[in-house]
Amino acid sequence: MNTPQDLERLRFNMIEQQIRPWDVLERDVLDLLANIRREDYVPAEHRALAFFDMDIPLGDLPGEVMLSPKVEARMLQDLHIQKHESVLEIGTGSGFMAALLAHRAAQVLTLEINPKLAATAADNLKRNGVTNVEVRTADGAKPLPSGPSFDVIVLSGSVARVPQNLLGSLKIGGRLGAIVGNEPMMRAHFITRTSEGQWDTQQPWDIVAPRLLNFPEPSRFNF
Structure with a gap:
């Protein structure tokens, strides 16, 4: 059993050896990771x-995981979320990323396809006093209601291609963060809706992450 002092040492080492x-x-991001x-x-x-x-691992399926600390931290930092903004997360998992976002x-608003994981995440958030998250x-x-609804959308898992329907749910100035591609090479994509029909895309780092369920997969066969 780890003592409180052991946990704080492990947390400090996580931040200094993995995340920095x-x-x-x-x-602000480092302080969050030290305190949550x-x-x-x-x-x-x-x-x-x-x-x-x-x-x-969180559930029975391979993609049901809590992403590594450095990925969650870098995604949080690179989305530049502001206090007045609304966020949509796809893939709640344990609720930890939702807590950071909150x-x-x-x-x-965080969406989880597995009802058991969604219930656990809601319990985790409530128990830790996080009140501005809806699980x-x-x-x-699946398609969201039409129209720009969110300042930030984050995918807590990978997809083969950037979901175009989600881009339409961003407000002007909104950002989408996703890990895109196929093993062994995936890249983080940060897409900003600069104006109506105009987008700016940055791809600053590589990582491999488990798939989110049900997003389209391109055919691997060439004829």
Whole structure:
């Protein structure tokens, strides 16, 4: 059993040895990771892995994971979320990323396709006093109501291609963050809606992440 002092040492090492070396240097982001208890969002059977540089299993399917700390931290930093903004997350998982988003944003809607994970995430958030997140059991790959609704959309998992329908749900100035591509090479995409029909795309880092369910997969066959 780890003592509180052990947990704080592990948390400090996670930040200094995993997250800072991944160019996560914003003070506000580092402070969040120091103060939000990641271990409270990890399944009990995997709690010893809470601060490891790895994806932590959450459910029965391969893609049901809690992304590694450095990926969550870099995604949070590079989206530049402001206190007045609304956020949509696809892939709630344990609720930890939603908790991070909630401390940067005004309101977070997070969608989780697995009802059991959605219920667990809602319990985790409530238990940790996070009140500005709505956890909804829903398939994030299905079309959203039409019209610009969100300042930020983040995909907590990978997709083969940027979902065009989600881009239409961004307000002007809104940003979408997603990990895009196929193994062994995927890249983080940050797409800003600069004006009606105009987009700016940045692809600043590489990572491989498990797939989100039900998003389209291109054919691997060439004829």
